[in-house]
Amino acid sequence: MRRFTIVIALTVVVLLTAVGMAAEKKLSRQKELKASECYECHGVIKELHTGGKHAKVQCGNCHQGLDQHLANPGPETRPVTDMAWEACGKCHKEQYTSFMKVSWHRPARDEKSQLTNRAPNPFWDKLMMGHGFTKEHNLTRSHSWMLTDQFVVDRAFGGRFEPKKGWNYVFEEGKVWDILQDKEPGTNAQKPFKPQTATAANPVCFQCKSQDRILDWAYMGEPGKGAKWSRTSAPVEMARSLQHGLNCFTCHDPHAARPRIVRDALIDALTRPDGDTLWHKDPKRTGIKVLDMGERGYTRKIALLEKYDSRLLCGQCHVEYNCNPGYDPKNPDLSTYSVTMTDPRTNHFPYTDVFGLYEHYRNKVSFLDWKHTLTGGLLWKAQHPETETHYNSKHAKANVQCDDCHTPKIKDKKSGKVYTSHFAATPRVQLKETCLKCHKYWTEEQARYSIDSIKAYTKGRMRKAEFWLCALVDTIVEAKKSGVDAESIVKAQDQHLRAHIFWEYWTAENSDGFHNPEMARESLTRSVDESQKGIAILQQAMAAKK
Numbered sequence: 001m002r003r004f005t006i007v008i009a010l011t012v013v014v015l016l017t018a019v020g021m022a023a024e025k026k027l028s029r030q031k032e033l034k035a036s037e038c039y040e041c042h043g044v045i046k047e048l049h050t051g052g053k054h055a056k057v058q059c060g061n062c063h064q065g066l067d068q069h070l071a072n073p074g075p076e077t078r079p080v081t082d083m084a085w086e087a088c089g090k091c092h093k094e095q096y097t098s099f100m101k102v103s104w105h106r107p108a109r110d111e112k113s114q115l116t117n118r119a120p121n122p123f124w125d126k127l128m129m130g131h132g133f134t135k136e137h138n139l140t141r142s143h144s145w146m147l148t149d150q151f152v153v154d155r156a157f158g159g160r161f162e163p164k165k166g167w168n169y170v171f172e173e174g175k176v177w178d179i180l181q182d183k184e185p186g187t188n189a190q191k192p193f194k195p196q197t198a199t200a201a202n203p204v205c206f207q208c209k210s211q212d213r214i215l216d217w218a219y220m221g222e223p224g225k226g227a228k229w230s231r232t233s234a235p236v237e238m239a240r241s242l243q244h245g246l247n248c249f250t251c252h253d254p255h256a257a258r259p260r261i262v263r264d265a266l267i268d269a270l271t272r273p274d275g276d277t278l279w280h281k282d283p284k285r286t287g288i289k290v291l292d293m294g295e296r297g298y299t300r301k302i303a304l305l306e307k308y309d310s311r312l313l314c315g316q317c318h319v320e321y322n323c324n325p326g327y328d329p330k331n332p333d334l335s336t337y338s339v340t341m342t343d344p345r346t347n348h349f350p351y352t353d354v355f356g357l358y359e360h361y362r363n364k365v366s367f368l369d370w371k372h373t374l375t376g377g378l379l380w381k382a383q384h385p386e387t388e389t390h391y392n393s394k395h396a397k398a399n400v401q402c403d404d405c406h407t408p409k410i411k412d413k414k415s416g417k418v419y420t421s422h423f424a425a426t427p428r429v430q431l432k433e434t435c436l437k438c439h440k441y442w443t444e445e446q447a448r449y450s451i452d453s454i455k456a457y458t459k460g461r462m463r464k465a466e467f468w469l470c471a472l473v474d475t476i477v478e479a480k481k482s483g484v485d486a487e488s489i490v491k492a493q494d495q496h497l498r499a500h501i502f503w504e505y506w507t508a509e510n511s512d513g514f515h516n517p518e519m520a521r522e523s524l525t526r527s528v529d530e531s532q533k534g535i536a537i538l539q540q541a542m543a544a545k546k
Contacts, residue, residue, distance in 0.1 A: 033066050035059050041073065044291060045255050052256035062087050062254060075296075083212045084175075085144070088248040094412060099248075099422035100173055103142045105429045108149070108170040110139040112507060123466040124507075126473065127500070130373035131381055132198035140384075140510060143424050147209045147245035148176050156201040157236070159194030160184065175243040188234040201235045204323035204347045208316065211247045211262060213238070218298040220264050221347050225298040231341045251313045253304060261288070261303040263316035269349040270303065276360075277351035278391045279312070286312060310402035315387035318402075320357070320508070322348045326369045327378050329362060334371055334378070353388045354505040354523045358498055368497070375476045377493030379500050382508035389509050393516035400438070408433040427451070451514060458506065458513030461524035465503040468531035472496055479538040488541035495534030502527035 035058050039046035049055060060066055063079040071077075089096025112124075125134050136154035140146070148169070151161045161180045163169030172179045183193055190199040204221055206213075216228035223230035229238055253260040261267055267290060269277050279285050286309035293300040305312060325346055331338040339345050345367045350360045361367055361380055368378040390396050395405075403420065410421040410433060427434035428448055435447040442450070476492050502523045506513060513520030 033058060033060050033070070037070060038066075042295065044293060044295070048253060048255035052253075052258060054255060054257040081215060083244055083247055085244060085248060088252070088254075094417065094419040095422045098410070100144050101142070101423040102173070103423070103425050105425065106139060106141060108141060109136070112137045112139055123470060126374075127466065127469055127504075131370045132200035133381065135196060135198045143246040144173060145245060147242060148179055150201070150205075150209050151176060151180055151239060154194070154196070155198040157239070158190070158192035158197040158199040160236070161239070176245075177240075177243060182240065188236040190235060200324065201239065202324060202341060203229060203231055203233045203235060203238050204341070206238060206242060207263060207323070210242045210245055211250050212242045212244055214249075214262060215296070215300070217300070219294070219301050220268060220344060223342060226296070227298050231346055250316065253302065256304065259305040259308045259313060261305070261312055261316055264301060265321055265347050265349040266312070266316050266319070266351070267301050267303045269351040278353065278388055279351060282391070288312075311387050311390065314402045315351075318384055318386040318510075320350060320383050320385035320388060322346060322367060322369070324369065326367055327371065328366050329368055329378055330366055339367055351388065353391065354385070354502060354519065357501050357505070362497065372473075372496075374473055375493060375496060377476070377496050379497055380504070382504050384508050384510055385505060386510055386515055389511070389515040389519060393519070395515070405434045408437075454514050454517050455512035458517060458520045458524070461521060462503065462506055465499070465524045465527040465531070468528045469496075469499055469503055472499060472531040472534045475535045475538045479542055482542055482545065484538060484541045484545060488537055492534040492538050495530050495537065499527045499530035499534065502530065
């Protein structure tokens with residue numbers, strides 16, 4: 001019996017060794033594969049790869065299953081692409097390490113609607129009544145956490161996705177589904193799991209949080225084009241397929257090792273025939289080259305930049321965009337959304353500043369986000385227009401870009417190597433590397449004082465704008481109760497929309513006006529003016545009625 005056991009054990013060892021050798025041989029073959037073996041079918045990749053810094057980096061570094069695919073080309077043997085940060089981190093160690101750095105300066109779940117930040121309650125809930133952002137509207141954390149933070153926010157999935165370890169998730173790094181769990185893994189239903197939550201997440205809003213599914217998404221998320229995911233996909237199902245927030249290849253083309261845009265709505269904006277964006281109006285704009293990467297039966301586009309331009313790279317996400325269903329103001333039926341996720345307006349970048357948004361959304365695109373609960377009027381919801389705010393600012397005119405202040409050049413203390421930090425954070429926590437490089441006569445304390453003074457002034461203007469917006473909302477409600485004519489109500493609602501845009505832009509813009517204090521002051525002052533005009537219209541109508 002003992003001899004038999006020994007024979008079995010030896011047999012197992014031999015088999016395991018054989019399997020291991022086969023796996024090692026397979027891995028070796030994978031590494032031996034030359035990129036030239038793929039060029040025959042992938043012409044665009046050849047163009048990018050042969051002319052770039054990654055020309056010597058072989059396909060097996062980022063793709064698995066190449067040998068099977070070469071032996072039997074086709075969709076069934078399509079190689080697996082590594083979407084993880086670590087794929088780039090193997091070579092770009094300093095960038096990877098800084099990207100994964102924890103931003104202790106800002107707490108998780110920090111509500112924008114608190115007094116210390118932007119719009120103190122009860123103003124926020126009253127002015128945004130009827131919109132999911134009243135459930136939870138948080139400040140940003142590190143890029144590596146952005147997808148996790150979106151999945152747990154109360155307005156996105158109704159409390160469906162929860163941390164496995166409770167509140168200690170705020171210390172965890174890595175892939176989403178290592179940190180979170182699904183309360184109901186067997187269904188794709190969008191429904192609230194907790195009271196006072198919303199289920200507003202959709203496939204388009206994932207496009208800024210992660211590009212894990214970049215190969216399975218047709219240009220603009222068009223449905224019915226053969227891609228696995230589209231604008232109309234089940235949000236819960238698509239969420240389960242995502243793991244990484246802000247993949248490296250969002251801004252860096254892995255084949256050409258050049259800066260690029262992958263966010264389809266930005267490419268669409270920059271290639272609009274009417275040329276109405278801030279980029280089109282910039283005489284010094286960075287040139288782009290749009291390429292169709294669609295070798296899977298549907299169009300996929302990227303845009304290579306002629307040089308690094310963080311206004312375009314960061315402008316893929318830190319920008320105002322529409323990513324949700326809503327209302328066409330020309331459609332009198334407001335009982336339900338007239339613009340659904342099948343409509344391309346649900347994946348749209350205006351790429352204009354605050355002063356052009358009313359005309360763009362109300363008249364040109366004919367789209368508004370939601371109906372205000374108290375006034376019954378249609379309103380717009382801002383996202384995070386940092387890029388558009390920076391355009392034409394004092395810093396922009398001095399050729400200061402996003403990376404100068406948020407991802408500056410750093411010198412490694414041990415190696416002496418200079419690299420671009422990928423720890424995207426406020427310059428307040430890295431003043432020596434940012435502000436003091438230009439403002440050499442300042443101390444760190446003076447730099448913080450300057451930043452905080454600008455932000456304090458802007459927040460003060462926001463409080464005034466909120467007071468008058470609340471007064472306008474109250475006046476509309478009062479006028480409706482008193483039976484004021486419909487024409488006056490419509491005029492006042494239009495004034496509300498104008499005033500709301502000039503205010504709410506700054507609740508979403510994450511610098512409290514620092515990126516462009518002059519624009520912030522003018523916009524918020526005009527918000528007060530428009531609110532007061534709306535109040536005057538209704539006061540006159542109510543007085544005439546008496």
